[in-house]
Amino acid sequence: MGSDGYIQLPVIDFSMLNYNQNPEATNHLLHWDSIKTQVLESLQKYGCFQASIDGVPPELNEAVYGAIKQLYELPLEVKSKNVSTTMFNGYIGNSTPLPLYESMGIDEPYVHQQVENFTNLMWPQGNPQVCNDIHIYSKKLREVELMVKKMVFEIFDLEKHLNEHIELTTYVLKLMKYRAPKPNETYLGLHPHADAGIMTILHQNEVEGLEIQMKDEEEWLKVKLSPNLFTIMAGETLNVWLNGRLHAPLHRVMLKGNTDRFSLALFALPKIGYTLKAVEEMVDEEHPLLFKPFDYGEFVKFLFTVGRPIDKFAVKSYCGISY
Ligand SMILES: O=C(O)CCC(=O)C(=O)O
Numbered sequence: 001m002g003s004d005g006y007i008q009l010p011v012i013d014f015s016m017l018n019y020n021q022n023p024e025a026t027n028h029l030l031h032w033d034s035i036k037t038q039v040l041e042s043l044q045k046y047g048c049f050q051a052s053i054d055g056v057p058p059e060l061n062e063a064v065y066g067a068i069k070q071l072y073e074l075p076l077e078v079k080s081k082n083v084s085t086t087m088f089n090g091y092i093g094n095s096t097p098l099p100l101y102e103s104m105g106i107d108e109p110y111v112h113q114q115v116e117n118f119t120n121l122m123w124p125q126g127n128p129q130v131c132n133d134i135h136i137y138s139k140k141l142r143e144v145e146l147m148v149k150k151m152v153f154e155i156f157d158l159e160k161h162l163n164e165h166i167e168l169t170t171y172v173l174k175l176m177k178y179r180a181p182k183p184n185e186t187y188l189g190l191h192p193h194a195d196a197g198i199m200t201i202l203h204q205n206e207v208e209g210l211e212i213q214m215k216d217e218e219e220w221l222k223v224k225l226s227p228n229l230f231t232i233m234a235g236e237t238l239n240v241w242l243n244g245r246l247h248a249p250l251h252r253v254m255l256k257g258n259t260d261r262f263s264l265a266l267f268a269l270p271k272i273g274y275t276l277k278a279v280e281e282m283v284d285e286e287h288p289l290l291f292k293p294f295d296y297g298e299f300v301k302f303l304f305t306v307g308r309p310i311d312k313f314a315v316k317s318y319c320g321i322s323y
């Protein structure tokens with residue numbers, strides 16, 4: 001942690017690992033084990049880390065951000081066509097508590113057809129270049145999410161439960177814009193929260209703004225922007241599965257200056273209609289059950305109950321057990 005208000009998150013090099021590589025290759029195993037240890041330490045201490053990954057070259061990154069900027073220049077009627085089957089993945093904008101924030105979501109963006117449906121809605125004449133760029137980008141981020149999830153399950157000797165939990169996961173890519181605040185307007189881009197889902201891979205481009213808190217501390221620390229680093233965060237649901245073995249960090253977005261900010265996140269979320277609960281091996285005398293089993297769909301309905309204040313740890317308030 002620096003005196004300049006920045007936090008130095010661990011930087012883990014994933015570029016050595018390729019999702020499609022033979023998992024038995026000696027070289028791969030060595031890297032895998034060393035990265036796994038770093039992942040565990042970071043997720044316990046900070047709840048997150050920064051990752052350099054292969055497969056998202058600077059040109060692809062630039063192209064994707066170019067597309068996001070184009071997207072937000074579209075008229076509101078067009079952006080509003082981005083509706084989602086779940087309640088909060090479609091277009092969001094003009095919200096009274098968060099006036100700077102706009103977001104759009106693409107469900108299952110590693111499926112080419114899903115991205116094409118989105119780009120065809122936004123650009124009725126089609127936009128194959130943007131469609132391909134977003135698709136390749138999302139596919140790569142999902143591969144990284146799967147690797148991290150596999151490592152986490154291996155760490156806790158839960159390999160036999162991995163596939164079942166992969167099956168419980170769905171993805172959404174969110175493309176976000178935070179407009180620069182006007183004079184005398186709030187600087188708050190996004191309120192303090194822990195992500196409720198399983199895992200999030202975040203990327204900020206050109207304009208910083210992401211801040212996190214260390215466990216049990218009050219001070220907000222800025223996450224340094226780096227074009228080729230992704231911030232990977234544990235969500236509260238992962239911690240439900242692991243019965244609290246990791247930490248889901250509180251974070252927020254603060255704007256400064258007069259430049260709009262664009263960011264991007266792949267959220268790994270639980271599918272709706274399934275019971276989410278601690279893996280049985282994670283619960284014993286020393287580790288009493290911390291969360292009641294829950295369904296993500298019911299939880300989302302609870303989140304959107306009119307008049308509810310915004311919870312920092314929403315899953316914990318919904319189904320946390322206190323002793
Ligand atoms: O825009 C960012 O950097 C963070 C976004 C975020 O935390 C979220 O959407 O949950």
Ligand SMILES: [Fe+2]
Binds near residue numbers: 200
């Ligand atoms: Fe978040």
